[in-house]
Amino acid sequence: MTATTTARSAYPPNVDDLVPRAVDLARELGEVPSRNKLMKTFRVGADKAKALREALDRLAEQDKFRSDLHLHLVSRGSLAEAPLLHLAPALPADPDEAAEVPGAAAAVLPLPLTPTDPGPEATPEPAPSQISLADQPAGRPVTWPVLILCLPAFVAIWGGWVEMGRLTGFGRVKLLPGIADSFEIDTAITLPIGVETYAAFALFVWLSGRAMGDAREFAKYSALGSLALGALGQIAYHLMAAAGWTSAPWPITAAVSCIPVAVLGMGAALAHLMHHR
Incomplete structure (x- = not known):
């Protein structure tokens, strides 16, 4: 009207x-x-x-x-x-x-x-002089400083996990034996890629609001668990490196060897939950 x-x-x-x-x-x-x-x-x-x-x-x-x-x-x-x-x-x-x-x-x-007919004066618009700065729409949040913060964290985390892998039996293997014997890869890189990538992805799913219900709950607790596991791995490596150890004790070796399997399971479970929310 x-x-x-x-x-x-x-x-x-x-x-x-x-x-x-x-x-x-x-x-x-x-x-x-x-x-x-x-x-x-x-x-x-x-x-x-x-x-x-x-x-x-x-x-x-x-x-x-x-x-x-x-x-x-x-x-x-x-x-x-x-x-x-x-x-x-x-x-x-x-x-x-x-x-x-x-x-x-x-x-x-x-x-x-x-x-459907709220009336012409149901929601009067304030005059431009009466609009405060708090009522102005906020601009796009600045996120580029996170990239700078990630650089030192990437170096420290990557180096710590790679050295932890070497102390626990991870090393160079022939990925395609009998097909390309010269193609080798150091399996120690699987630890930083798997653990930290999943932790960042689960944090995104939890905090972005793009998943609800069981998917969001699983992302929350698995992200916190992955961050805690990463912190414990860094602590264990630095303690062993400071003590001059050349190999990790068997309990640490057994736990670290299960990390790639655990990351695969958590990633697959989270993906299924997100598609069935």
Whole structure:
């Protein structure tokens, strides 16, 4: 629903000429418009809007105007068996004057509107001068410093896991024996790639909000577990390196050898949960 608007003219109309259009505006709004609304719609001054509002108030006191307005709203579907229009007291434009009007703050019109017709003044937009900086939309968050933070962490974590792999039996193997005997790979790199990559992926699934229910819960606890496992691996390696050990004790070797299998299982489980959420 749009209220009646009047273009600016070089000869402003007088109050008598504006009364019929103000009555139409009241029927569109479902209430007697306020002085500010009349000023904005018909582009008149405060004095003329006040006089126009007083004219509408006098007309509204007549039963014929109230009945016609009520029947008009019922016919267009804005009212359904609603009581006749009750007028609210006119609110002065000055806030200090509004405080002196008895019942002005709590005055309402019992005209129930349909959910699809909230009314033209249901959600008034604040003036540009009244919008604070806190109401301004936030820009895209800056994430590039994370890349700088990742560089030293990558070097330390990668080197720690690779050396841990060598202490626990990981080393160079022929990946395609009998097919390409010269093609060898150091299996120690599987530890940093598997553990830390899964931890970062699970953190993303948990905190990004792209997964819900069981998938989000699994991502949360497996991410925390992977980070804890990575921290323990780094601690174990540095302790053994500081002590001058050339090989890890068998419990550590047994635990580290199971990491690639555990990472594969957690990654597959998380992917299935995300596709069945």
